[in-house]
Amino acid sequence: MTVERRPVPLSMLREARKQRAWRLRRARQQRWQWRMKRLRRAIFVAAAIVLATVAAGIGLGGLPDDAYMLAMLASFVAFCVLAIYPSTPRPRAEDLVEADLGELAATTELWLESRRSALPPPALDAVDMIGVRLEQLSPQLETLDPSAPASREVRKLLTEHLPSLVDSYTRIPTSLRGQEHAGSTPAAQVTDGLHVIAREIEAMSQDLSRNDLDSLAVRGRFLESKYVTTKSDETR
Amino acid sequence: MTAESKTATATADELRLTPPDPVQAVTPERAAGLVPVGDEQKSKLETRVTEFVEDLVSQDANSPEFGKRVDQITNLGRREIAEAAGQSNRFLDRPVRAMDETSGVGADLAELRRTVEDLDPSRKGNLLAPRKLFGVIPFGNKLKNYFDSYRSAQSHISAILARLQGGKDELLMDNAAIDVERQNLWKALGKLEQMIFMSKALDNELEERAADLDATDPAKAKAIRETALFYVRQRTQDLLTQMAVSVQGYLALDLVKKNNVELIKGVDRASTTTVGALRTAVTVAQAMTSQKLVLDQITALNTTTANIIDVTGQMLRDNTARIHEQAAGSTIPLETLSRAFQNIYDTMDSIDTFKLKALDNMKQTVTALESEVGKSKAYIARSQGQADATAEVKATAGNRGLLDALD
Numbered sequence: 001m002t003v004e005r006r007p008v009p010l011s012m013l014r015e016a017r018k019q020r021a022w023r024l025r026r027a028r029q030q031r032w033q034w035r036m037k038r039l040r041r042a043i044f045v046a047a048a049i050v051l052a053t054v055a056a057g058i059g060l061g062g063l064p065d066d067a068y069m070l071a072m073l074a075s076f077v078a079f080c081v082l083a084i085y086p087s088t089p090r091p092r093a094e095d096l097v098e099a100d101l102g103e104l105a106a107t108t109e110l111w112l113e114s115r116r117s118a119l120p121p122p123a124l125d126a127v128d129m130i131g132v133r134l135e136q137l138s139p140q141l142e143t144l145d146p147s148a149p150a151s152r153e154v155r156k157l158l159t160e161h162l163p164s165l166v167d168s169y170t171r172i173p174t175s176l177r178g179q180e181h182a183g184s185t186p187a188a189q190v191t192d193g194l195h196v197i198a199r200e201i202e203a204m205s206q207d208l209s210r211n212d213l214d215s216l217a218v219r220g221r222f223l224e225s226k227y228v229t230t231k232s233d234e235t236r
Numbered sequence: 237m238t239a240e241s242k243t244a245t246a247t248a249d250e251l252r253l254t255p256p257d258p259v260q261a262v263t264p265e266r267a268a269g270l271v272p273v274g275d276e277q278k279s280k281l282e283t284r285v286t287e288f289v290e291d292l293v294s295q296d297a298n299s300p301e302f303g304k305r306v307d308q309i310t311n312l313g314r315r316e317i318a319e320a321a322g323q324s325n326r327f328l329d330r331p332v333r334a335m336d337e338t339s340g341v342g343a344d345l346a347e348l349r350r351t352v353e354d355l356d357p358s359r360k361g362n363l364l365a366p367r368k369l370f371g372v373i374p375f376g377n378k379l380k381n382y383f384d385s386y387r388s389a390q391s392h393i394s395a396i397l398a399r400l401q402g403g404k405d406e407l408l409m410d411n412a413a414i415d416v417e418r419q420n421l422w423k424a425l426g427k428l429e430q431m432i433f434m435s436k437a438l439d440n441e442l443e444e445r446a447a448d449l450d451a452t453d454p455a456k457a458k459a460i461r462e463t464a465l466f467y468v469r470q471r472t473q474d475l476l477t478q479m480a481v482s483v484q485g486y487l488a489l490d491l492v493k494k495n496n497v498e499l500i501k502g503v504d505r506a507s508t509t510t511v512g513a514l515r516t517a518v519t520v521a522q523a524m525t526s527q528k529l530v531l532d533q534i535t536a537l538n539t540t541t542a543n544i545i546d547v548t549g550q551m552l553r554d555n556t557a558r559i560h561e562q563a564a565g566s567t568i569p570l571e572t573l574s575r576a577f578q579n580i581y582d583t584m585d586s587i588d589t590f591k592l593k594a595l596d597n598m599k600q601t602v603t604a605l606e607s608e609v610g611k612s613k614a615y616i617a618r619s620q621g622q623a624d625a626t627a628e629v630k631a632t633a634g635n636r637g638l639l640d641a642l643d
Contacts, residue, residue: 183300214416221412226405 042082105138126194255594264476297459313431341403513576
């Protein structure tokens with residue numbers, strides 16, 4: 001029973017890793033964009049203070065030296081504060097609940113990525129698979145009616161079951177994570193749970209596309225029966 | 237000569253629309269075995285069952301591990317059942333589109349009939365009698381007026397015929413959807429059949445093992461009989477019930493399809509006979525009033541119809557050639573025209589009788605299916621409840637997948 005075998009084929013996993021690297025690169029780019037924006041804002045504010053002081057000095061025909069010193073200090077402090085705060089946004093589990101259905105998959109992915117380091121190494125395969133499948137699910141969710149039962153299911157899985165599984169694992173102290181409890185170790189339990197979620201996301205994606213798959217097949221069959229098989233109908 | 241060819245046309249082209257027989261209720265006992273399970277699959281499934289039973293028997297009967305295995309049995313085929321149930325219920329959502337009188341093909345046919353009746357020469361009294369104002373003063377020509385009414389009716393008729401073609405497309409579309417649905421259902425049935433095979437194999441194997449254990453470990457034998465075997469039998473019954481419903485749905489879909497095919501035939505024939513009658517009218521008008529009755533829209537329709545209705549196109553061409561000959565040569569051309577109208581009525585009548593019978597058969601089928609679906613709903617609810625309760629267990633179950641169907 002305890003035969004350890006990879007629940008996911010290696011080729012699929014390699015593809016998943018590739019996609020993950022691309023997503024990480026994109027996330028890093030976004031983070032740097034944010035930082036540069038923050039830096040620009042800080043420089044702008046500092047320069048504005050300096051300019052205002054100079055303008056005031058010219059306008060009033062000279063200011064006391066203390067005032068120049070104070071202005072320099074103020075611009076320096078403003079620069080430092082604005083260059084650090086507001087900090088880069090990090091996705092939190094609470095954000096997931098508020099996210100739109102269209103953004104849900106992407107937000108979940110970011111959140112899961114931020115939790116990656118807290119998860120045991122065997123679970124990373126599952127995390128990669130979830131990432132790939134979320135990527136696949138994302139465009140489907142954009143067109144889904146938010147009040148449909150299917151979207152409620154997706155939301156429940158992504159905003160409740162997934163975060164509570166990961167969070168209840170990360171709350172366990174590191175030293176206890178490898179010890180056996182309730183039949184197996186917490187590390188094994190979280191790994192299995194994540195695999196189940198990965199499979200479920202794929203099943204949901206399949207369910208969501210079933211109607212489209214069917215209607216395409218019906219169209220094809222209709223065209224065939226209307227324009228192609230008339231001859232054979234004749235003989236029947 | 238006319239009488240002879242009249243009977244000849246009537247018998248040669250007689251339209252027979254046969255409603256398919258209603259689908260009878262399929263008992264669960266007879267449901268299994270419809271979709272064959274391959275020998276290779278059988279041996280694979282048997283290996284899985286043996287592996288599972290081996291694993292089950294090696295556990296302590298009171299341990300949570302044993303309970304976990306038993307939970308797997310209660311979930312046996314849950315996904316397959318849910319899938320098949322979703323699909324056979326969809327049959328009940330499918331309206332019998334063409335059967336109602338208020339919309340679609342049924343309404344168009346009724347309207348066509350009303351319009352055509354207005355043109356029927358046999359309902360116009362004696363068209364050859366001279367028309368007289370106040371019954372005394374000769375005034376105009378009845379026959380000429382009669383043929384003039386075709387001109388005003390032609391656009392209406394061609395609109396109805398175009399709608400009928402649209403209705404026919406809808407019926408074809410329905411049939412295409414049914415084809416796809418039946419394909420999906422067939423796949424679901426295959427999976428169900430596998431699960432049934434598996435649950436029966438489990439039943440046998442567990443029974444055997446329990447008998448073996450009776451001597452050595454009676455407590456475990458009892459546990460196997462009371463939990464594992466009990467659930468296996470319950471699941472077998474559930475699977476068989478769902479199988480019966482699905483098989484019935486599968487057959488019922490075929491019934492709808494056959495009905496549609498018959499109705500398409502009827503629509504084709506109604507269009508053909510109508511166009512035929514109008515063409516006859518053109519010929520008769522020329523023969524009797526030596527005037528050319530120009531029915532542009534009908535002529536245009538005639539070519540397109542003959543193209544669309546490939547099956548009846550040839551017949552239409554043959555028929556009109558013959559009618560043309562009769563109408564031009566016959567001494568009583570009006571009678572030929574009346575007969576052309578009679579052809580339309582015959583077609584419509586046979587569609588009506590077909591619809592009555594088909595509706596009846598449909599109703600029987602739906603009633604039978606509905607009661608089966610009602611029965612199956614109860615256990616779907618039950619297995620859903622179990623599934624929710626064991627969802628947590630499932631997430632951590634060690635060797636899940638052992639009791640899954642093959643792809």
